[in-house]
Amino acid sequence: MALPWPNIPEGIKSSTARIRDLDMHFLHAGERKAPLVLLLHGFPELSYSWREIILPLSQLGYFVVAPDQRGYGRTTRPAAQGQPVTYEDDLGPYRILNLAQDIVALVQGLGHERAAAVVGHDFGSVVAAHCALARPDMFGGLVCMSAPYAGQAAHPTTWGAEAHAPRAHTSAWAGLNHHLALLHPPMKHYTAYLSTPSANADMRDPPQGLQAFLRAYIHVKSGDWPGNNPHPLQDTAQILKLPHYYIMPIHQTMPEAVEAHAPSPVEVLRNNWLPDEELAVYVEEFGRTGFQGGLNWYRAQVDIKYTEDVGIFAGKKIDVPAMFIGGVKDWGVYQSPGALEKMKEVCTDFRGIALVPNAGHWVQQEHPKEVVQALTGFLGK
Structure with missing residues (x-):
């Protein structure tokens, strides 16, 4: 072919x-x-x-x-x-x-x-x-x-009276996002956003255009963005140190979360590992198919109904x-x-x-x- x-x-x-x-x-x-x-x-x-x-x-x-x-x-x-x-x-x-x-x-x-x-x-x-x-x-x-x-x-096990406690029907993701939403300002985990009904349209048809969104999204998660200086996190409470493409302001879309850090024209020209001709492949494919296929992976990950079978x-x-x-x-x-x-x-x-x-x-x-x-x-x- x-x-x-x-x-x-x-x-x-x-x-x-x-x-x-x-x-x-x-x-x-x-x-x-x-x-x-x-x-x-x-x-x-x-x-x-x-x-x-x-x-x-x-x-x-x-x-x-x-x-x-x-x-x-x-x-x-x-x-x-x-x-x-x-x-x-x-x-x-x-x-x-x-x-x-x-x-x-x-x-x-x-x-x-x-x-x-x-x-x-x-x-x-x-x-x-x-x-x-x-x-x-x-x-x-x-x-x-x-x-x-x-x-x-491992599966949690309880003894005595605790064994009669109600079984959880929500995932750990739901609990995490509940706590993030209570912060000031309120935040959300990116998996929660990617699981929303609007995420596909937000990213496929963003205000800045698909090409500009993908360029910004790829840039901020790359080694080219000076804001990336990662280090181990001691516990879940420290995830607030993650950039906004991981822990997002609760009312922002992903295109909005990365737009402020979009690369300058000079930074785009310096990018020799994903020039515009190669970025265009992703623009063409996701413009044609949308993102929902990949987003459904995240939705199945955060819905306990679709993760129980891995308990084996x-x-x-x-x-x-x-x-x-x-x-x-x-x-x-x-x-x-x-x-x-x-x-x-x-x-x-x-x-x-x-x-x-x-x-x-x-x-x-x-x-x-x-x-x-x-x-x-x-x-x-």
Whole structure:
């Protein structure tokens, strides 16, 4: 298939395959029979986000595949007959175990019994971790990027009279946002905003235009924004130290939250890792599909009805080799207090942490050579 986007290195191909209920689009390089490495993007990203990673890993002797995951990019639902994802759609397909099952099916659809490693960035890190957690026989290694995996907490147990206390029907997210709303000034967690009915329209059709919004959003989460000087947070009370793209003023939309920190024309010209021609790929794709597919991932994450099934992994550890990669200037590494330290405990064969200097949240796009170097060392072991 012809490459759908510009500035993709020669040697990378584009394909689509029927995977479960999806026609899944993916970029790939390397011999199909070579050991498989999967690259899973986050929000709001695409398989395109791995364009500088795919080919170097394939040259190490791997078959490297980066899909557009459910709800994103060129991956479509044939049953939807071309209709975009909506807020009214069933959230069941977007729960984390179903997203992991998409990747299991992709491995098999590619003609493989197992993958040498699954690498996930941002929300893709959560999917990758659940792949390794649920199917260690199928995924030989795990790399989480920008979002450490802290494990599934053990089920709470009570004795005596406490056992008759009412069962909670709301998630921890709901409690967190309740407390944030009581602050002066009132705030909200970004996941609460991304779960609202208006978030898709806010971001797809912002007052400053989609191109300007995405440029600002990507800029403020990158190493280019001087406001990013992250550090570990001691407890949940310290999350107020997070920038406004994580802990938002309660009445602001995401475009409003990042607009004040939009890059100047000079800063845009200095950006050599996402020039306007490459940013245009994201503008085109999300302008065409909207953001609701990815937003439904967040909605399923914060709704307890769609997270109860992961309780089967309560207290379970990941036993395949694992590592973490992030940017020194990425608040995503620390947004969940203690998560990075917990990942060292949850992963019984933890191979280390690589924090890339001067990189922010989009580490594989900002500093691809350093990410390839870290992945090469991990895969080589």
